Amino acid sequence: MTRDPDGALAGAYAELIRCLADADEYAATDVALGLLAAGVPAERVLLDLVAPAQAQVGRWWQANEWSVAQEHAATHISERVVAAVSSYASPRPHRGRVVVACMDGEWHALPARLVAEVLRLRGWHVTFLGASVPAAHLVSYLHRHDAQAVALGCAVPMRLPQAHTMIEACRRADVPILVGGLGFGADGRWARRLGAAWAPDALAAADLVGDEEALDTPSDGASRLADDEYPGLVQRRGELIDGALAALRERVPATRDYTPAQLDRTVEDLGYILDFLAAAVYVDDVTLFDEFLDWLVQILTSRGVPAGSVGATLGHFAAELRDFPRARRFLTAGRRILVPAAGG
Structure with missing residues (x-):
């Protein structure tokens, strides 16, 4: 293992940012694989390199410094880097199945993909269903495949009504659920309103997913949701x-x-x-x-x-x-x- 993973990650971050700006997916993949070869844990490559670089891309788009096309290209490259890290570090699962998906109408799939890969690194058998999964399709999948838990991602709060539908559908299927993403508020307040356990990041999700008691979260106001x-x-x-x-x-x-x-x-x-x-x-x-x-x-x-x-x-x-x-x-x-x- 490298003696200075923090220093290696800092240098790699600047290099990855340049690769994203140049839309060079091969060089970007080499940056991540170089860290893995040097002994930096895959989890850190995902969470301390790919995730912050993608967050910076989002900030550039918001400030109108990057176009939508540039943001899409960078996101595609980040997804390729995650896939390369996943292929390099591919432990055999020794724990139960966890299904990871994005809310119906939610197309920001990379954060949920990062959670899925961290869970996989922790030994879970992970099924990643990707972006915008309709509630009926998710429930149908759960009926066909036993799952110990479902992790749902939501990046934008306007999808909260759909999130509530999916949370309730999972509850009816008797599968524990946790949620994450800024769509539930920076402090998870809307997750609690909808009656779901909330994880602020991938590491917290990995800690929560196996804790059935923590996943049994009552709503703090779901009765107020049913009005005209x-x-x-x-x-x-x-x-x-x-x-x-x-x-x-x-x-x-x-x-x-x-x-x-x-x-x-x-x-x-x-x-x-x-x-x-x-x-x-x-x-x-x-x-x-x-x-x-x-x-x-x-x-x-x-x-x-x-x-x-x-x-x-x-x-x-x-x-x-x-x-x-x-x-x-x-x-x-x-x-x-x-x-x-x-x-x-």
């Missing part, structure tokens, strides 16, 4: 987007000349606002919507879109949702948050 506002918002989503787009064209005439690509992006952003609002209503937590707005403003301002345009859209939605008191309250609070952002 969430399904009403989902039902009116298309109508609300169309109305907000028409209002935007009236308010900002330049938007009438948008290219098809600009129009698609605008419709997508309007949909995100409604999806995060619906998720916040679902878990009854305004901070979910507030945190999304902070993120959205950072994204838009880095791309030259004024924050004030978001505030006006929130006002339009609030006027349309007169029979949705919680949604209106969240929208009003969101507009207050956007005032200083617009002024800055």
Whole structure:
């Protein structure tokens, strides 16, 4: 084993970042394999090299320093590096089966893949189902294959309603479940709301997965999730987007000349606002919507879109949702948050 794994990892990180920027998957793989050959544990290569490098890629995309294409290319390379590490260090499983998957609609699969590989290194027989697994398909798989636990990843909170469906489906299949990812909040608060054990990282997931008592987590407020506002918002989503787009064209005439690509992006952003609002209503937590707005403003301002345009859209939605008191309250609070952002 190398005498200075921390130093080796620090040097390798800078080298891997260069490989990701150059879209050089062969050199990137060589960086990881070189560490393994020098005796750096595979777990550390995954968690202290690949994971932080991919997080940096995400920050560059958010700051508009990297395009979507660059981010996708880097993510593909990171996945290739993980596959190479997995092939190099491939211990035979001596523990039970764990199924790892992403929530229905969740396409950020790399974090869940890292968890799967850490579990595999710890001796578990791991089945990785990948991105966006529908609840019915997951349950069908669990009926065919005995599993000691299911680990589900969610990177964005707007998928929490789908997460709840999957959590409940696993419970009905009598399979213990744990969840992870920023989609459940930085402190796991929404995991607890949905009644699931939460792991802040892959190491915590590896510790939790075999602890059935810890996985038996009661909900701290699931009864509040069953009301009429969430399904009403989902039902009116298309109508609300169309109305907000028409209002935007009236308010900002330049938007009438948008290219098809600009129009698609605008419709997508309007949909995100409604999806995060619906998720916040679902878990009854305004901070979910507030945190999304902070993120959205950072994204838009880095791309030259004024924050004030978001505030006006929130006002339009609030006027349309007169029979949705919680949604209106969240929208009003969101507009207050956007005032200083617009002024800055």
